[in-house]
Amino acid sequence: MRTVYVNGDYIPETEATVSIFDRGFLMADGVYEVTSVLGGKLIDFDGHLARLERSLTELDMLKPAAFDDLLDIHRELVRVNEIDEGMVYLQITRGSDGDRDFVFPDPETTEPTIVLFTQSKPGLANSPAARTGLKVISIPDQRWGRRDIKTVQLLYPSMGKMMAKAQGADDAWMIEDGHVTEGTSNNAYIVSGGRIVTRHLSNDILHGITRAAVLRFAREAQMDVEERAFTLDEAKQADEAFVTSASTFVTPVVEIDGAPVGSGTPGPIAARLREIYLDESLKSAI
Known part of the structure; x- marks a missing residue:
């Protein structure tokens, strides 16, 4: 069973939950990145992080509190899930303020939602x-x-x-x-x-x-x-x-x-x- 990351916690995938009011679910109000893993190492990580930051900026979306720790989070998920070749998926949404509204929630009171999980893809480099x-x-x-x-x-x-x-x-x-x-x-x-x-x-x-x-x-x-x-x-x-x-x-x-x-x-x-x-x-x- 995979270990995933949700809003600051490393948990089994079967225990991972996100609010039904999350704007990623209701409005597709979110961004993502996929970083490949070869030999247990991250490919082009800095580029993906820079593009992620740009996407957030373009949508006037706050960085989650864990933004500066993303490299460590990626590496930990690769380690605990024993990924040699595969991918790490990262998604950040505008979060949930407990209801549905077209208007953005107040960023001062609504934290972004951040989710990461791995996908093992043996033979990725030799497709x-x-x-x-x-x-x-x-x-x-x-x-x-x-x-x-x-x-x-x-x-x-x-x-x-x-x-x-x-x-x-x-x-x-x-x-x-x-x-x-x-x-x-x-x-x-x-x-x-x-x-x-x-x-x-x-x-x-x-x-x-x-x-x-x-x-x-x-x-x-x-x-x-x-x-x-x-x-x-x-x-x-x-x-x-x-x-x-x-x-x-x-x-x-x-x-x-x-x-x-x-x-x-x-x-x-x-x-x-x-x-x-x-x-x-x-x-x-x-």
Whole structure:
């Protein structure tokens, strides 16, 4: 049985409770982060913490009292749950003032709710998808306009995953004005003529922590990178495509809407970036 963290206490998962009036439950008024664990160490933790702080700020949400202890909490959960490869999920909501109201509760009297739990994922670094590649479909992007904030409003991305599953695919890329924004839970990329292309940062996409690291490593390796919007047609005609996220690292995309990308097999640039990312991230893991 897992040990989880809820509002200052380490408890068995079967004893964990949150108020039915919690705004995360009633309003999706919360933010989250997922940090990968490899070899029992946290990957890109500082980046996740910085993005968490930004998300809280953008929603005018107070930091919980335990904010400065988050590294210790992550490490303790990894230790007690004996996680070698897996993830630590962290969620902070605006809390509960004992009733339901659209108006924010008084932050002076309502403490944020903070929950963390682990997920054991043996073989995370050696996922079969990295060798076979993903098949994706395209769907309209019908999310709200502040996708740069990592909120718990994940209904449409979840629906997108199910749309993909219904078509025998692995994931969906979301399309707005003919251009790819991102995957349901990842940032999207294409490779054309040796150039890596991914959408520029804005409110339209999540500012991926893995994205930032991968682009940095790509530039350090003298790879050509261009940050701009690309069309669905460009993606279908690309030499390669791939996605990045904290849980998938760098994973190739080999099919879009039933048509093969390039040769229809994982390409060399995605494979090299995955290798570099894992090597470099393990060196700096804490």
